[in-house]
Amino acid sequence: MFSSLFGSKTRMVTPEDALPGRATRSFDVPATHEVLGTPLEGPFPEGLETFYVGLGCFWGAEKRFWRVPGVYTTAVGYQGGITPNPTYDEVCTGRTGHAENVLVVYDPAKVSTYDLLKVFWENHDPTQGYRQGNDVGTQYRSALYVTTPEQAELAQATKQAYEKVLVAKGFDPITTEVLSAEGLPFYYAEPYHQQYLYKIPHGYDCHAETGIALPPL
Numbered sequence: 001m002f003s004s005l006f007g008s009k010t011r012m013v014t015p016e017d018a019l020p021g022r023a024t025r026s027f028d029v030p031a032t033h034e035v036l037g038t039p040l041e042g043p044f045p046e047g048l049e050t051f052y053v054g055l056g057c058f059w060g061a062e063k064r065f066w067r068v069p070g071v072y073t074t075a076v077g078y079q080g081g082i083t084p085n086p087t088y089d090e091v092c093t094g095r096t097g098h099a100e101n102v103l104v105v106y107d108p109a110k111v112s113t114y115d116l117l118k119v120f121w122e123n124h125d126p127t128q129g130y131r132q133g134n135d136v137g138t139q140y141r142s143a144l145y146v147t148t149p150e151q152a153e154l155a156q157a158t159k160q161a162y163e164k165v166l167v168a169k170g171f172d173p174i175t176t177e178v179l180s181a182e183g184l185p186f187y188y189a190e191p192y193h194q195q196y197l198y199k200i201p202h203g204y205d206c207h208a209e210t211g212i213a214l215p216p217l
Helices: 058-066 088-092 113-122 149-168
Strands: 049-055 071-079 099-106 142-146 177-180
Touching: 049 058, 049 113, 058 071, 058 099, 058 113, 099 142, 113 149, 142 149, 149 177
Parallel strands: 142 177
Antiparallel strands: 049 099, 049 142, 071 099
16 A cells, blocks of 8 residues: 555645546445444444544554454545545545545443544554655545544543653654544445455554553543
């Protein structure tokens, strides 16, 4: 998934230059999660919560979340851009504006939002802008899209706490997009991307982790 092979850009595309996309998805999404055996698409059971995270390449990012007890399901897709129902090849051109994101559906009675945010912050370098390690382009940006006021409050609190620690250690300020998921459709990625590292255990898995823990709030 090296972005140099696909010509990804490091400047966000404008609506005028974005690819047109399509009205409907051009492929079917698998019915169930390869590891968890749960549905990839909703509606999900009552009482579960959802947020979306971008940590660079979504293959390894998804694996880090499906392994967390209390996570009901995960899926990979494209979010935060302009082009409707994009394909992977289109996203890799840099002309859709989407980030490679992971849908995380979890039971807050079994795993806290804070613990999941800890997984998010500690498993990539959120200071790198439009890149993550060897992967360069807008699709690899750090992103956190929330769905509840409580998630939004905790996302900002953990961002501020983590940034303070990172800057003290010599890192740049955090560049993560922290936004409401409202109005940011999540477009599921192609079937072969879903749970990719379960199907291809030794596949590409690269993140530029800081090695620094999120401090307790």
